[in-house]
Amino acid sequence: MPAVVREKEDSESSSEDEQGEHPCIAWSGISRTIPVIVFLPEAVVSKNRRICSVGERYNMSFKIVRTDSRLVRRILINHGFHEVHPNSNNFNLMWTGSHLKPYLLHSLQEFQKVNHFPRYAEIPGVLLLVSVL
Incomplete structure (x- = not known):
C-alpha cells in the first residue's frame, strides 16, 4: 500500500526532530512542512542502511x-x-518511457507522481522529488 498524505502533529518539537532525522528527506513548502525524498546517487554503490530505509520506512x-x-x-x-x-x-x-494519456493523468491520486507531463520532452532539472507523507 503506498504512502498517503497525513495530518501533521501539533507538536513543534516532534516535527523538528523528524526534519533532521533522515538524509534522504528534505522539507519544502511554506513553513517547511512538506516532506520530499531526495534521491542520492551514492545509493547505487553504497550499502548505507539509512539511505536504503527511506522507501521501506x-x-x-x-x-x-x-x-x-x-x-x-x-x-x-x-x-x-x-x-x-x-x-x-x-x-x-510511475516511470514511463512515453507520455501518458490524459485519462491516466486525471486518474492519478495526489500522492502518485510520474516522470512525463503533457507537452514536455524531458524533466527540467536534475533531482526528482517525491512526496512521502
Missing part, C-alpha cells in the same frame, strides 16, 4: 512501464522502494 512503491530503465530501477530499489506490477494502481512513482 514510508512503504513506497514504483512501477516502470514502456521502458527499460535499469538505473532508475536500481536507484529506487536501493532507496528501499519496492516494485509493483505494471498493471497495479498501488504505486507512488
